[in-house]
Amino acid sequence: MSKDVQRRIGKRACQIVMLLLTVSLLSACNNEASSPNDLASDGRPVVSIMAPLHFPHPPIPELVQEIEKRTQTKLDLNWVPDVIYTDKMNTALTTNSLKKATYVKYTDYMLMKNSIRSGAFWDIRPYLEQYPNLKQLNKDILNQAAVDGKIYGLYTERPSSRQGIILREDWLNNLKLDKPRTIDELYQMLKAFTNQDPDRNGKNDTIGLTDRNDLVFGAFKTLSSYFGTPNNWGLADGKLVPEFETTAYVDTMNFMKKLYDEKLINSDFAVTSKDVQRDKFIRGTAGAYIGSMQDVQRLSDEVKMANPQARLTLVNHIEGPTGFRIWSIPNYSALYLFSKKAIRTEEELKQVLHFFDRTMDKDVANLMKYGLEGRHYTAKGDKVQLSEETSKIRVNEVNAFYAMMIADLNNPNVMGVAESESLSQLADKLSADNEKYVIKDPTINLESKTYDERGVELYKIISDATYNYMLGKMDKAGFLQEIERWKRNGGSQIIQEYNDAYRRAK
Numbered sequence: 004m005s006k007d008v009q010r011r012i013g014k015r016a017c018q019i020v021m022l023l024l025t026v027s028l029l030s031a032c033n034n035e036a037s038s039p040n041d042l043a044s045d046g047r048p049v050v051s052i053m054a055p056l057h058f059p060h061p062p063i064p065e066l067v068q069e070i071e072k073r074t075q076t077k078l079d080l081n082w083v084p085d086v087i088y089t090d091k092m093n094t095a096l097t098t099n100s101l102k103k104a105t106y107v108k109y110t111d112y113m114l115m116k117n118s119i120r121s122g123a124f125w126d127i128r129p130y131l132e133q134y135p136n137l138k139q140l141n142k143d144i145l146n147q148a149a150v151d152g153k154i155y156g157l158y159t160e161r162p163s164s165r166q167g168i169i170l171r172e173d174w175l176n177n178l179k180l181d182k183p184r185t186i187d188e189l190y191q192m193l194k195a196f197t198n199q200d201p202d203r204n205g206k207n208d209t210i211g212l213t214d215r216n217d218l219v220f221g222a223f224k225t226l227s228s229y230f231g232t233p234n235n236w237g238l239a240d241g242k243l244v245p246e247f248e249t250t251a252y253v254d255t256m257n258f259m260k261k262l263y264d265e266k267l268i269n270s271d272f273a274v275t276s277k278d279v280q281r282d283k284f285i286r287g288t289a290g291a292y293i294g295s296m297q298d299v300q301r302l303s304d305e306v307k308m309a310n311p312q313a314r315l316t317l318v319n320h321i322e323g324p325t326g327f328r329i330w331s332i333p334n335y336s337a338l339y340l341f342s343k344k345a346i347r348t349e350e351e352l353k354q355v356l357h358f359f360d361r362t363m364d365k366d367v368a369n370l371m372k373y374g375l376e377g378r379h380y381t382a383k384g385d386k387v388q389l390s391e392e393t394s395k396i397r398v399n400e401v402n403a404f405y406a407m408m409i410a411d412l413n414n415p416n417v418m419g420v421a422e423s424e425s426l427s428q429l430a431d432k433l434s435a436d437n438e439k440y441v442i443k444d445p446t447i448n449l450e451s452k453t454y455d456e457r458g459v460e461l462y463k464i465i466s467d468a469t470y471n472y473m474l475g476k477m478d479k480a481g482f483l484q485e486i487e488r489w490k491r492n493g494g495s496q497i498i499q500e501y502n503d504a505y506r507r508a509k
Contacts, residue, residue, distance in 0.1 A: 041351055043077035048354040051079035051102040051345065053095065054406045055088040058301065063400040070370060074361045076354075082403065086277055096123070101342040103355050106406060107156065108337045110219060112148070116455040119150050125341040125352055128154035134356060136363035140410055147333040147447060156338025157359055160412040162434040163331035163441045166225045167296040167319035173312060174201035174290045185322045186229055186258070193267045196290035212262060213289035214272040215280040218466055221272075222293035227255040228330045229323040234442040236501065243445060243501050245494070247465050247486060251324075256482075259473045273470045285309055296434060300427040301402075304395050315426060319433040331441035339409070359409055365416040371408055372417055374401035386421040394425065449508065451500035457493045464489045 041049050061082040071078055081102055083091045089111055095101045096118060107115065118124075128145075131137045137157070145154050168189075175182065175192075178201055183189040193211025195201065201209055214222045228234075232251040236243050246252050262268040269275060269283060284292045285305045292302065296317050306313045320327050339359070346352050361367055373380045373387050379397050381388045389397075411417055420428065454461075468485035471477040477485075490498075 041354075047071075047075055047077045048351075048358075049077045049079055050104065050355050050358045051081070052104045052106075052339075052407065053081045053083065053092065053102040054106045054403075055085040055108075056082040056403055057085050057406065058398055058402045060399045061403050066370070066374060066401060066404070069375070070362075070367060073367050073370070074358050076358050099344045101345055103345045103351070104339045104341055104359070106159075106337050107340050109332050109335060112156070112338055114455070114459050116150055119155055119340075123343060124155050125343055125346060126153040126155060127157070127341060127352075127356065130353065130356055133353070134360035136360045136414075136416075137356065137409075141334070141413065144334045144410075148335055148338055156335075156340050157409050158335035159337045159339075159406065159408060160334060160410045161332070161336035162412070162438065163334060163443075164329045164437040165295045165297050165430070165434045166228070166329055166437070167293075167317055167430075167433055168225075168321070169284075169292040169294070169296065169299050169302060170316050170318060171196075171201070171287075171290040171306075172314040172316035175316070176314075177201050177203055182316070182318050183321060189229075189321055190258070190261075190267075193262065193291060194265070197265075197267045201290055202287055208288070210269060210283075210289050211267040212291045212293065213269050213275075213280045213283040214293070215275045215277050216273055216470075217277070218469060220294060221280075223255065223259060223469070224330055225293050226258060227252060228328050228442060229321045230254045230258070231323055231325040231328065232330075234330045234444045236444060236446045238445065243498065243505055245498070247469070253479065253482075256469060256472050260475065263473055264475070273474060281305075287313070296430040297427070299430050300394060300425065301398055303426050304398060317426070317429055317433055319437055327440050328442050329437050329440050331437075331443055333444075333447055337406075362407065363409055363414055363416060365418075368408065368411065368414055368416050369418050371401075371404040372411065373397070383421045385418065387418045388421045389425065389427075391425065394427070445505070446501050449501055449504040451497050451504065453493050453496040453500055458497075461489055461493055461497070464492070 043049055061080070067078060067080065079102070088106075089108065092101075092105060092107065092111065095105070096115075131140065131154070140158070141160075144158055144160065148154070148156055148158060168183075170182070170192075174196055178195050178199055180192055180195060181188075183192045196209060196211040198207075200206070212222065218224060224232075227246070230251040232249055232255060233244075233246050235246055237246060237249060238244070239249075259268070263270065263272075269280075269289065272280075280292070281298075281302065283289045284302060286309055287306075292298070296319065299315055299317055303315045306315060319329070341352060341355060346355060362371060369387070373389070374397055376382060379393050379401055381390075405411075464485055468477060468482050472479070472482045486494075
């Protein structure tokens, strides 16, 4: 065979190889478009979900498998520890690697509107009426979360306010103290917890309050409610003003500064994580924890592991200068958004929505809330009987699923709990009591383009100034200067836009 023929054959072979590679690549692209991974090997649709893990462990495999069986889906669950959830979610958003359904906290959702408006997520309003449970969702709550009249998320329903104080009841008893009812009594209790050896170990090794670097869900915002601070924005002479321009906000900073100066609070609270904050409480370093009262049962279980004699209790009413008031969120604590990158067709979207609709049916909703009958609870007529023993098991095997429950508070398919004296039941009772005293955010249904675009950046100016003031690194004049800097960098525009929207809405 001549070299010329060999060259032509070689060239032809290369062409064939390149053609085969091209066909292979095109086939791969087509396969990606049809997304074979959207169906399991047995034909069930795959539902991928990113959700926060608020408990030590994700749900046990047996529970996940039972939910898959009942919903006829294959679940791809990405549980992310709550302390890093926001960072992980934002990374997934910027790298276009979101799951089909992504849990978005209320506080993060408020700052994601540009991404929503850019078309990153499905508008699900046109589809809700097709599902027996989803069409029953509360229209007011859906509209609270609407963006430009469109519905993007299924909401996890929560009380307006679960905020209160978790206390070491055995410390109160040791010191012969009653539960605090006023701000001054709260201060005196924290002082006694610090200075009067409440654990009776003969050592000066306790503090009153453990807190963390979170001005919203830590102690600060709850305390500010007691002082009469509005919820993010307030009305003065008919105009909306930011909370940090009010006297009550400064009074709250002064109170926190007093706790810091007198060493009644952990000195590193400005940089402390939630895990470290909890650890100080669990190990008996601190006697008070201000935050969500729903944390009490898990904290109690862990406190008793460290000290079997320890007892916890709850307080939700602390009277301030204007009586008792408590800040609130809308009646959703988070939303599940549906990524257009991960869900490419209406058919896929309907599969995911069908799964969430099924989770509201009785057989699945109670499985997610209470676990497996006989192992995690017992039935008592049409009620669920929860014991202290099973509560410890549920923490490790079931409770993470709470984050995936849609509209559970008003879902008639969720079984009620038989009367008990559990701390979790007390937390539910006091959260319901809070409803009568909530302070609502008047801007919740209003739009500010500047806030949507620059809210995170501008908030850092105020949060840094607030911490610096409480730590004694800045005086009131310096704090007021930071407010002016906030205004110069876009804050004045936010005030103007919210007030314009407020007038239009009246």
